[in-house]
Amino acid sequence: xxxxxxxxxxxxxxxxxxxxxxxxxxxxxxxxxxxxxxxxxxxxxxxxxxxxxxxxxxxxxxxxxxxxxxxxxxxxxxxxxxxxxxxxxxxxxxxxxxxxxxxxxxxxxxxxxxxxxxxxxxxxxxxxxxxxxxxxxxxxxxxxxxxxxxxxxxxxxxxxxxxxxxxxxxxxxxxxxxxxxxxxxxxxxxxxxxxxxxxxxxxxxxxxxxxxxxxxxxxxxxxxxxxxxxxxxxxxxxxxxxxxxxxxxxxxxxxxxxxxxxxxxxxxxxxxxxxxxxxxxxxxxxxxxxxxxxxxxxxxxxxxxxxxxxxxxxxxxxxxxxxxxxxxxxxx
Amino acid sequence: xxxxxxxxxxxxxxxxxxxxxxxxxxxxxxxxxxxxxxxxxxxxxxxxxxxxxxxxxxxxxxxxxxxxxxxxxxxxxxxxxxxxxxxxxxxxxxxxxxxxxxxxxxxxxxxxxxxxxxxxxxxxxxxxxxxxxxxxxxxxxxxxxxxxxxxxxxxxxxxxxxxxxxxxxxxxxxxxxxxxxxxxxxxxxxxxxxxxxxxxxxxxxxxxxxxxxxxxxxxxxxxxxxxxxxxxxxxxxxxxxxxxxxxxxxxxxxxxxxxxxxxxxxxxxxxxxxxxxxxxxxxxxxxxxxxxxxxxxxxxxxxxxxxxxxxxxxxxxxxxxxxxxxxxxxxx
Amino acid sequence: xxxxxxxxxxxxxxxxxxxxxxxxxxxxxxxxxxxxxxxxxxxxxxxxxxxxxxxxxxxxxxxxxxxxxxxxxxxxxxxxxxxxxxxxxxxxxxxxxxxxxxxxxxxxxxxxxxxxxxxxxxxxxxxxxxxxxxxxxxxxxxxxxxxxxxxxxxxxxxxxxxxxxxxxxxxxxxxxxxxxxxxxxxxxxxxxxxxxxxxxxxxxxxxxxxxxxxxxxxxxxxxxxxxxxxxxxxxxxxxxxxxxxxxxxxxxxxxxxxxxxxxxxxxxxxxxxxxxxxxxxxxxxxxxxxxxxxxxxxxxxxxxxxxxxxxxxxxxxxxxxxxxxxxxxxxx
Ligand SMILES: [Mn+2]
Ligand SMILES: [Mn+2]
Ligand SMILES: [Mn+2]
Ligand SMILES: [Mn+2]
Ligand SMILES: [Mn+2]
Ligand SMILES: [Mn+2]
Numbered sequence: 001x002x003x004x005x006x007x008x009x010x011x012x013x014x015x016x017x018x019x020x021x022x023x024x025x026x027x028x029x030x031x032x033x034x035x036x037x038x039x040x041x042x043x044x045x046x047x048x049x050x051x052x053x054x055x056x057x058x059x060x061x062x063x064x065x066x067x068x069x070x071x072x073x074x075x076x077x078x079x080x081x082x083x084x085x086x087x088x089x090x091x092x093x094x095x096x097x098x099x100x101x102x103x104x105x106x107x108x109x110x111x112x113x114x115x116x117x118x119x120x121x122x123x124x125x126x127x128x129x130x131x132x133x134x135x136x137x138x139x140x141x142x143x144x145x146x147x148x149x150x151x152x153x154x155x156x157x158x159x160x161x162x163x164x165x166x167x168x169x170x171x172x173x174x175x176x177x178x179x180x181x182x183x184x185x186x187x188x189x190x191x192x193x194x195x196x197x198x199x200x201x202x203x204x205x206x207x208x209x210x211x212x213x214x215x216x217x218x219x220x221x222x223x224x225x226x227x228x229x230x231x232x233x234x235x236x237x238x239x240x241x242x243x244x245x246x247x248x249x250x251x252x253x254x255x256x257x258x259x260x261x262x263x264x265x266x267x268x269x270x271x272x273x274x275x276x277x278x279x280x281x282x283x284x285x286x287x288x289x290x291x292x293x294x295x296x297x298x299x300x301x302x303x304x305x306x307x308x309x310x311x312x313x314x315x316x317x318x319x320x321x322x323x324x325x326x327x328x329x330x331x332x
Numbered sequence: 333x334x335x336x337x338x339x340x341x342x343x344x345x346x347x348x349x350x351x352x353x354x355x356x357x358x359x360x361x362x363x364x365x366x367x368x369x370x371x372x373x374x375x376x377x378x379x380x381x382x383x384x385x386x387x388x389x390x391x392x393x394x395x396x397x398x399x400x401x402x403x404x405x406x407x408x409x410x411x412x413x414x415x416x417x418x419x420x421x422x423x424x425x426x427x428x429x430x431x432x433x434x435x436x437x438x439x440x441x442x443x444x445x446x447x448x449x450x451x452x453x454x455x456x457x458x459x460x461x462x463x464x465x466x467x468x469x470x471x472x473x474x475x476x477x478x479x480x481x482x483x484x485x486x487x488x489x490x491x492x493x494x495x496x497x498x499x500x501x502x503x504x505x506x507x508x509x510x511x512x513x514x515x516x517x518x519x520x521x522x523x524x525x526x527x528x529x530x531x532x533x534x535x536x537x538x539x540x541x542x543x544x545x546x547x548x549x550x551x552x553x554x555x556x557x558x559x560x561x562x563x564x565x566x567x568x569x570x571x572x573x574x575x576x577x578x579x580x581x582x583x584x585x586x587x588x589x590x591x592x593x594x595x596x597x598x599x600x601x602x603x604x605x606x607x608x609x610x611x612x613x614x615x616x617x618x619x620x621x622x623x624x625x626x627x628x629x630x631x632x633x634x635x636x637x638x639x640x641x642x643x644x645x646x647x648x649x650x651x652x653x654x655x656x657x658x659x660x661x662x663x664x
Numbered sequence: 665x666x667x668x669x670x671x672x673x674x675x676x677x678x679x680x681x682x683x684x685x686x687x688x689x690x691x692x693x694x695x696x697x698x699x700x701x702x703x704x705x706x707x708x709x710x711x712x713x714x715x716x717x718x719x720x721x722x723x724x725x726x727x728x729x730x731x732x733x734x735x736x737x738x739x740x741x742x743x744x745x746x747x748x749x750x751x752x753x754x755x756x757x758x759x760x761x762x763x764x765x766x767x768x769x770x771x772x773x774x775x776x777x778x779x780x781x782x783x784x785x786x787x788x789x790x791x792x793x794x795x796x797x798x799x800x801x802x803x804x805x806x807x808x809x810x811x812x813x814x815x816x817x818x819x820x821x822x823x824x825x826x827x828x829x830x831x832x833x834x835x836x837x838x839x840x841x842x843x844x845x846x847x848x849x850x851x852x853x854x855x856x857x858x859x860x861x862x863x864x865x866x867x868x869x870x871x872x873x874x875x876x877x878x879x880x881x882x883x884x885x886x887x888x889x890x891x892x893x894x895x896x897x898x899x900x901x902x903x904x905x906x907x908x909x910x911x912x913x914x915x916x917x918x919x920x921x922x923x924x925x926x927x928x929x930x931x932x933x934x935x936x937x938x939x940x941x942x943x944x945x946x947x948x949x950x951x952x953x954x955x956x957x958x959x960x961x962x963x964x965x966x967x968x969x970x971x972x973x974x975x976x977x978x979x980x981x982x983x984x985x986x987x988x989x990x991x992x993x994x995x996x
Contacts, residue, residue, distance in 0.1 A: 205663075206664055223663035223664040225615060225618055228563075231563055231892075232892055279891075279892045282938065283889060283892040283893065286889055330889070332875060332878070332887040332889070535996055536995040538995070555994075555995035556995055557950055560895075560897060560943050560944060605942060606943050
């Protein structure tokens with residue numbers, strides 16, 4: 001195992017199973033983490049030399065939301081807020097202990113919690129978001145009202161989320177919660193991350209409103225067009241150059257399996273043609289591991305209820321092997 | 333929408349549906365354009381910001397060919413001549429009005445008409461031909477006698493077509509028809525285009541006679557070997573450098589869907605393994621659009637009768653998305 | 665056909681069919697060569713301009729091994745030794761005559777014979793090994809005891825094979841057999857090849873013991889990670905730069921079809937995900953042919969009994985087309 005600059009010895013990965021589907025409408029994505037663990041993820045990571053901590057999946061049973069009417073068209077804001085806030089505490093705890101949290105979803109709204117969790121410990125970290133989608137809609141731009149398409153805008157504190165932000169997601173930006181800004185007396189909110197700390201890879205299904213947001217905020221994104229144009233080797237180099245030019249900042253990698261081509265990862269809620277190949281997906285994870293800077297990892301949107309048995313197994317296996325690649329499995 | 337240097341405002345695409353299969357033996361390719369339009373092509377292009385003109389498919393019912401015996405082994409020369417000559421008038425008309433003609437085929441012999449049509453208006457344009465095949469056989473070199481394998485040799489006015497050229501395709505080279513050479517009084521024929529105006533991408537099934545022609549005429553071709561070697565990003569750059577070094581000449585893009593791998597576009601008459609990936613095909617179209625120089629587009633050889641329903645739908649969808657990509661749809 | 669610097673005119677390929685499966689446990693790989701020939705390989709190579717010599721498959725009937733108990737866990741050492749020793753004589757004979765031996769397997773233990781055969785004639789040749797696996801286990805490191813996973817260690821004369829080397833594979837290193845070292849009186853063994861003469865491409869399933877061996881011996885290997893990172897064009901250039909910097913040394917290409925992705929070559933004994941695409945596999949062969957330096961070729965591990973009819977045909981066709989590409993078939 002290569003050096004992990006920010007982790008405590010012995011290197012420990014904490015698997016955080018989040019069987020949660022409240023950020024989107026399709027049932028089944030909550031079964032993703034169970035399948036990934038049943039496929040042997042714990043032992044696989046142990047065999048890579050990691051100490052593995054896994055104490056069962058988080059059922060979030062204490063999060064009681066009686067009625068959860070939409071706010072505008074944003075669905076289940078209270079439930080998503082409650083669960084992701086709890087996730088942020090769990091992830092933050094692992095990060096504080098020098099462990100590497102590996103969150104397995106579950107839908108991508110969970111990243112609200114995972115990223116606040118790691119950025120609480122590492123505020124100058126960068127976020128590498130692998131996805132067919134930008135997940136950067138606001139309460140104003142969203143067409144579907146599904147919060148799994150909105151986490152990035154909330155993490156950036158972008159305008160357009162006023163209807164939900166202060167009411168339900170104020171914990172994301174409370175002074176002192178996950179933010180070390182030394183200005184606790186000032187009511188000014190500070191978002192979890194800034195546009196310069198973020199880079200996307202794999203985009204190919206981005207709403208018009210999202211495109212405008214990306215442009216206005218100068219957010220760097222490598223769509224599949226750039227992957228075709230430069231090759232994945234060069235794209236990873238450019239992506240890291242953008243958010244981590246000296247290769248010395250902590251990295252949170254949030255991997256939505258729908259970034260992969262549907263022929264590679266068919267069993268996911270919002271598949272889009274023309275995605276990353278099996279090898280490109282793994283190359284990304286391998287390249288991140290090589291930096292020795294990984295401090296947080298999400299494997300999201302494996303939904304084992306959408307396809308036939310073979311496709312489900314294939315998707316679950318890919319989810320496991322992406323995690324292994326990010327945690328040090330090499331071909332050679 | 334990016335600037336289109338050569339088109340009139342408001343930017344208008346004229347969809348020219350050509351349900352024609354006479355350049356090759358398999359029935360069904362004449363159903364291609366109907367499927368593409370039924371799949372929603374008109375509205376898709378409108379949503380990209382184009383004014384779309386589409387007045388039904390051209391049935392060429394007035395082209396009456398009583399008996400059409402082969403000339404040598406060249407099949408249906410009168411019919412192909414009649415139809416493609418009519419197509420050239422239609423395309424020429426759109427080009428003259430500053431519209432972008434998008435011809436949907438139909439077999440690739442139609443390019444005789446589409447390219448004369450655009451080159452009549454833009455004689456210094458370049459032709460980018462995306463195909464598994466070179467379609468540059470002459471009446472002398474052809475083994476099959478199918479005219480969809482010969483349009484490029486006729487457009488270049490190559491030797492070897494004497495048996496059909498003067499008799500049936502003289503309209504291709506009549507002084508003054510589609511040619512601005514200022515030499516109307518001279519009987520010398522001038523071909524529609526010269527070898528230097530042409531570049532191929534995607535070749536992988538080229539007859540021995542065609543190879544000799546390519547070599548003898550110094551025609552630039554990027555086979556799949558070069559796509560592997562350099563990557564599609566670099567290949568597009570080199571292809572444009574060859575035919576359009578200053579990025580200021582009009583571009584006609586003639587896209588045979590069999591350039592794509594059969595796993596991507598299965599429902600076509602002459603599929604060949606080892607073709608362009610879904611993304612490479614779209615990258616080509618995106619890169620052409622980025623130039624702002626497109627003045628003519630063909631999407632050819634979608635044949636909805638050759639495969640099962642799923643494969644047909646897949647091929648039709650790819651045909652539409654290639655057209656969208658060439659007309660400005662971007663991933664981001 | 666491009667120049668073949670080391671072959672006698674008229675250029676002759678000698679097809680050596682080796683229906684042998686003794687280096688691994690799955691029956692059926694011995695049927696590979698029969699299928700390749702039945703698919704038309706002989707005529708295909710003739711049509712590329714080669715004189716083709718093929719006098720039926722070698723049945724090795726005279727190699728009688730009564731009982732063949734394992735040595736440690738190494739299985740069938742006497743049988744593998746007997747067959748591959750015979751193969752080395754056959755290949756050596758062809759090489760001595762200035763022919764190009766094309767060995768079709770059969771399992772990859774056969775390379776013990778093919779490589780000794782060509783390196784007997786060309787001791788300064790280089791070996792390019794295309795495989796998902798390194799096939800470099802020793803009798804000490806092997807978990808399976810299958811000799812098709814060990815030929816490279818025996819060819820290199822690595823430590824760890826003491827239990828089988830002197831007893832069964834001494835012919836590999838006998839002074840004067842296939843080795844021109846001018847030191848016949850000295851009992852010192854000299855291996856068939858040195859680590860610097862070898863390069864791998866395509867690796868992605870390498871045992872821990874093999875990784876150590878590769879590292880300790882400084883053996884150059886391009887895994888799929890490097891193919892992703894640099895592209896196959898650059899990888900071939902780097903591979904040749906390593907073993908053949910001046911492009912003047914003879915090349916033996918040993919191609920295990922499991923280097924290809926299982927979607928490309930499914931019918932093989934030990935398929936591994938994330939392999940070479942159809943085009944990458946052929947590009948390798950085309951690039952080797954372009955050097956004009958090929959003196960030995962193996963197409964190995966086609967096993968027609970492992971999959972459905974369609975997958976078998978696909979794999980057999982790929983085997984033939986790889987051979988054609990290495991022997992001069994070009995796309996253009
Ligand atoms: Mn997504
Ligand atoms: Mn997502
Ligand atoms: Mn074609
Ligand atoms: Mn064509
Ligand atoms: Mn192998
Ligand atoms: Mn092998």
